[in-house]
Amino acid sequence: MEKTFIMIKPDGVQRGLVGEIVSRFEKKGFQLLGGKLMSVSTELAEKHYEEHKERPFFGELVEFITSSPVFAFVLAGDNVIATARQMMGKTNPSDALPGTVRGDFGISVGMNIIHGSDSAESAERELALWFPEEEQVEYEKTINRWI
Numbered sequence: 001m002e003k004t005f006i007m008i009k010p011d012g013v014q015r016g017l018v019g020e021i022v023s024r025f026e027k028k029g030f031q032l033l034g035g036k037l038m039s040v041s042t043e044l045a046e047k048h049y050e051e052h053k054e055r056p057f058f059g060e061l062v063e064f065i066t067s068s069p070v071f072a073f074v075l076a077g078d079n080v081i082a083t084a085r086q087m088m089g090k091t092n093p094s095d096a097l098p099g100t101v102r103g104d105f106g107i108s109v110g111m112n113i114i115h116g117s118d119s120a121e122s123a124e125r126e127l128a129l130w131f132p133e134e135e136q137v138e139y140e141k142t143i144n145r146w147i
């Protein structure tokens with residue numbers, strides 16, 4: 001079963017959007033395999049956003065992610081990586097369609113509420129970074145036969 005890593009960023013947690021956002025993915029039919037509210041160390045933030053380390057916004061991005069807790073979770077399901085990205089909307093909330101998380105709740109590209117892995121490789125890398133196997137709960141979701 002395909003898995004992805006999703007993180008509700010500090011703005012989403014502070015604004016009380018955790019339940020709303022997790023609910024969208026649950027209702028879609030994806031299975032929650034783990035979730036945690038956590039403070040992010042500078043080291044973890046820098047590793048997570050490694051691919052952007054030469055970008056001018058890198059410092060601000062790390063500062064933002066470490067500024068207040070995030071809610072990190074793991075989703076599983078068919079094609080979950082690409083589908084969750086679609087449900088999140090474009091990186092810049094001004095370009096994100098209504099009906100997407102960023103389109104419905106965001107304004108600024110810096111504070112765009114949610115992160116989701118963008119490929120199979122990044123999902124694998126990010127899950128290893130954020131969710132060791134023992135924090136992922138494997139269980140049968142019996143409703144799966146209906147959707």
Ligand code: DAT
Pocket residue numbers: 052057061090091109110112114115116118
């Ligand atoms: P995404 O989060 O959609 O995968 P990304 O990987 O290109 O987008 O960038 C990672 C995060 O960096 C993004 O969610 C917000 C921030 N970011 C991207 N482009 C930015 C910019 N031009 N100015 C400020 N922050 C930016």
Ligand code: MG
Pocket residue numbers: 118
């Ligand atoms: Mg990205």
